[in-house]
Amino acid sequence: MSSRRLILLSVLSVLSLLIACDKPKSSVNSFGLENIPERLSEWGLFDVDGKSLALNDRVVPYDLNTPLFSDYALKLRTVWMPPGASAGYRTDTELDFPVGTIISKTFHYEYADSTGSESVSVVKADREARLNADGELDLDEYFLAESRLLVRYEEGWKAFPYVWNTDQTEAFLEPAGELLNLELVSGSGESEPIVYVVPDSNQCAGCHTPDHAFKALRPLGPKARQLNRDYAYTSGTRNQLAYWIETGLLRGAGIFDLSLAPAIASWSKPGDAPLEDRARAYLDANCAHCHNPLGAADTSALNLNIEANVDRRFGLCKPPVAVGRGSGNRPYDIYPGKAAESILLFRMEDADPAIAMPELGRATNHVEGIAVVRDWINSLSGTC
Numbered sequence: 001m002s003s004r005r006l007i008l009l010s011v012l013s014v015l016s017l018l019i020a021c022d023k024p025k026s027s028v029n030s031f032g033l034e035n036i037p038e039r040l041s042e043w044g045l046f047d048v049d050g051k052s053l054a055l056n057d058r059v060v061p062y063d064l065n066t067p068l069f070s071d072y073a074l075k076l077r078t079v080w081m082p083p084g085a086s087a088g089y090r091t092d093t094e095l096d097f098p099v100g101t102i103i104s105k106t107f108h109y110e111y112a113d114s115t116g117s118e119s120v121s122v123v124k125a126d127r128e129a130r131l132n133a134d135g136e137l138d139l140d141e142y143f144l145a146e147s148r149l150l151v152r153y154e155e156g157w158k159a160f161p162y163v164w165n166t167d168q169t170e171a172f173l174e175p176a177g178e179l180l181n182l183e184l185v186s187g188s189g190e191s192e193p194i195v196y197v198v199p200d201s202n203q204c205a206g207c208h209t210p211d212h213a214f215k216a217l218r219p220l221g222p223k224a225r226q227l228n229r230d231y232a233y234t235s236g237t238r239n240q241l242a243y244w245i246e247t248g249l250l251r252g253a254g255i256f257d258l259s260l261a262p263a264i265a266s267w268s269k270p271g272d273a274p275l276e277d278r279a280r281a282y283l284d285a286n287c288a289h290c291h292n293p294l295g296a297a298d299t300s301a302l303n304l305n306i307e308a309n310v311d312r313r314f315g316l317c318k319p320p321v322a323v324g325r326g327s328g329n330r331p332y333d334i335y336p337g338k339a340a341e342s343i344l345l346f347r348m349e350d351a352d353p354a355i356a357m358p359e360l361g362r363a364t365n366h367v368e369g370i371a372v373v374r375d376w377i378n379s380l381s382g383t384c
Contacts, residue, residue: 028056028080030100033153040147040162040171045080045104050169053106053137053144058083060249061135061233062240063128064226066267066281069366071196072122072184073107073145074129076137077221080104081249089252091262092307094219095227099152103219106147108137112185119193124184126268126368135234139168145180146198147171150219157217163198176200184364194363220289225306228263264306267372279376280306282369286358302333315344317384326355336380345374 028044031037040046047054055061059080067075080102081087088096097103108129109122120143132138144164150157162171163178177200184192227240241261244250265273267282284306290297291304301321303313312318315333320326320343328346335341347357348370356362 028059028102030082030102033155033158036160036173038173040149040173043102043149045078045102046106048139048169050167051139052134053139055131055135059104060244060247061131061231062222062227063229063231064221064285065229065264066226066278066285067221068285068361069369070107070361071182071194071363072124072126072366073109073196074127074142076104076106076108076129076131078104078106079222079249086249086251087244089224089250091224094221094223095250097152097219097222099154101152103150103222104147107145108142109145109182110141111143112183119181119183121183121185121191124186124192130232131234133234144168144171145182145196146178150217157219159217161198161200174198174200192364196363197361199360225262225264226285228258228261229266267369275372275376275379276310279373280310282372286369290358316380317382325352328355332384334377334380335384336382337378339374339377342377345370345377348373 029042031043037043041048044056045059047056053076055078059078061076061078063077079097081098082100085098085100087098087101090096109120110125110127112121112123122143129137137144146164147162149160149162151160161174161177163174163180164171178198180196180198182194182196184194186192224241227244229240230237231240231243233243238246239258241250241258264284265277265281267278267285270278273281283304288304288306289295291300291302292298293303299321301313301318302315304315308314310316316336318333319331320333326347327343328350330341330343330346332341333343339345347355349365350356351363351365353359
């Protein structure tokens with residue numbers, strides 16, 4: 001074979017590889033409430049082939065300073081807004097997202113070495129979701145459990161839960177929810193079987209209605225104080241609020257000076273914030289969507305919002321509103337210096353569905369998060 005022909009074949013081979021690697025991505029699609037698709041792929045948010053999950057064009061990943069705990073699941077969060085649309089800045093509540101916005105949260109786990117169980121063996125560890133250098137999830141390393149969508153319509157936000165198939169190639173709409181058998185494996189090799197619960201559409205409202213009187217679903221995570229942090233994009237690490245402003249996803253006067261934007265502490269980083277800030281951030285993210293003056297648990301008279309004062313309404317020396325098993329025969333919600341005698345910690349540590357808090361989203365205890373709250377209560381001075 002001539003050298004000229006060898007060169008030509010080499011060039012054609014390289015071109016074919018480049019074309020294959022740079023295949024066009026599909027566009028994101030919108031659907032009316034009357035024709036919500038059964039398959040997640042029809043939304044066009046992700047490109048999944050059983051080997052990797054990649055984000056499609058203009059689907060932007062993001063993360064939170066202190067997220068809600070969900071049975072040690074990793075969460076890939078993304079947002080997509082219609083072309084030319086942007087979110088309005090708000091200081092205290094979630095950003096004002098335009099109609100047509102699609103927020104997704106894909107719950108996944110890192111595979112663990114199999115212990116012979118019939119359940120899927122996954123890693124039990126506190127970690128943040130991370131895309132690889134190509135902006136993808138490698139499905140040889142990660143097990144996809146479910147993807148939840150929050151879509152904003154003229155009528156308000158609607159929730160759609162999708163469950164991934166065993167081939168990890170497609171997720172299907174499951175409005176009635178689903179149960180998944182998982183085996184959590186710790187770093188020391190100890191295993192814990194759990195039944196992972198994919199909530200039904202109505203249960204989504206159990207958390208996503210922070211104003212219980214209006215019964216309207218709202219996003220919980222994408223607030224300025226949660227988004228004000230760095231994210232490792234494929235183009236480089238940037239502050240998320242700055243990136244959203246630069247890419248046209250966020251508008252609003254007064255937010256271009258990021259030193260003025262609020263930021264909640266990361267509960268899991270001891271060196272970054274005082275213990276109280278970390279514990280309060282954890283309670284805000286995991287409890288305050290119900291335990292606030294307008295929330296579903298308003299009758300408890302407990303306000304765990306990050307803005308609330310640490311006083312009787314926060315639980316300090318507050319007797320339970322209703323006695324019963326939920327109190328654990330402990331005298332106060334928060335007993336300063338005595339976490340072991342505090343109702344708050346009792347309910348966080350108990351796995352009984354009639355006692356456990358939060359009520360939804362966990363089949364196991366969050367050992368590390370509980371430890372932070374315990375240490376904070378024990379650090380409090382004073383008597384009741």
